[in-house]
Amino acid sequence: MKTVLETIRTGTPWLEKAGIDNARLNMEHLLAKVLNCRRMQLYMDFDRPLSESELAPLRDLVKRRRDGEPLQHLLGSVEFMGRDFLCDARALIPRPETEELVEKIVARFRGPDALPPPAAILDMGTGSGIIGLSLAAAFPDAQVVLADLSPTALSLARDNAAHLSLVSPRLSFIESNLWSALGNHQFNLVVANLPYINPAEIPALSKEVHHDPVLALDGGPNGTALIEQFLDSLAPHLLPGGLAALEVGTGQTAALAARLASLGFTSISAAHDLSRHDRFLFASAPDA
Structure with missing residues (x-):
């Protein structure tokens, strides 16, 4: 299973290729939403493995962000x-x-x-x-x-x-x-x-x-x-x-x-x- 850090590192280039500014920050915000935690908490949990039930909704959010849906709308x-x-x-x-x-x-x-x-x-x-x-x-x-x-x-x-x-x-x-x-x-x-x-x-x-x-x-x-x-x-x-x-x-x-x-x-x-x-x-x- 991918860890929090690995997930951020693999998702960030995908957003960058779509021309998303501050791609890593976007990735962190989306992951924090899925995990229902503050973004800064991710730094304390870099080694935490992520389950498929957590990765699946994250993939959907990242795809929507890559397609241009505003981060603020995705976060609500x-x-x-x-x-x-x-x-x-x-x-x-x-x-x-x-x-x-x-x-x-x-x-x-x-x-x-x-x-x-x-x-x-x-x-x-x-x-x-x-x-x-x-x-x-x-x-x-x-x-x-x-x-x-x-x-x-x-x-x-x-x-x-x-x-x-x-x-x-x-x-x-x-x-x-x-x-x-x-x-x-x-x-x-x-x-x-x-x-x-x-x-x-x-x-x-x-x-x-x-x-x-x-x-x-x-x-x-x-x-x-x-x-x-x-x-x-x-x-x-x-x-x-x-x-x-x-x-x-x-x-x-x-x-x-x-x-x-x-x-x-x-x-x-x-x-x-x-x-x-x-x-x-x-x-x-x-x-x-």
Whole structure:
């Protein structure tokens, strides 16, 4: 029988030949899932023999990964802001950049020059709920609305709230085409991670990305049409002194910042992600 170490060593080249990045790490994660243990536990059990009942499901997972199915879908979860969120094909797989956005938002409400804690938060385009639920955990007194056009994405967001023991009357899940179902609700903090990919570019994306819902990728013409539509109706929903925070595509910040300025927003600033790409926009509510 093959040991844990032998299995990792033989499976890794198979994934590498398929062009899978970090092939060994992928192999370790898949084996840990089959063995129902933490990945680091594998290092303590390198000499453990594996039975056929363990190898058979591993072979299936490795084949699916080699064929391009995302690791996060195979594992069924993804870590975000120190929590394990459920992850499947109902919503976009969380990106590291989005975690950076949440960290930057929380930082604005911490420290000596911090903004007052937000009492009402909107997560527009919530998807799996990672932003809204992370902010609900960071601001336990806030009312949080998680809005999305997709009912299947909202079902995953609700599942994540239950999975993380965050279900509460202060959370609302609303199916809405941008602002259509939000009435005259106003918020101290509005966060949006809306689709920002030009539809002409979608066919060239990686096999893994094609497992994400197209609705979560297609930002309309130039990749910014949906965000522009969102911005055009944002001001009435942002309370005086309120903060808007967005994740956008590379090369989009300048045009979107100009649009915010034309709409009367103030204190507009862009920030880059860890890859040094302009990725985030922040703006304060227009002066009354």
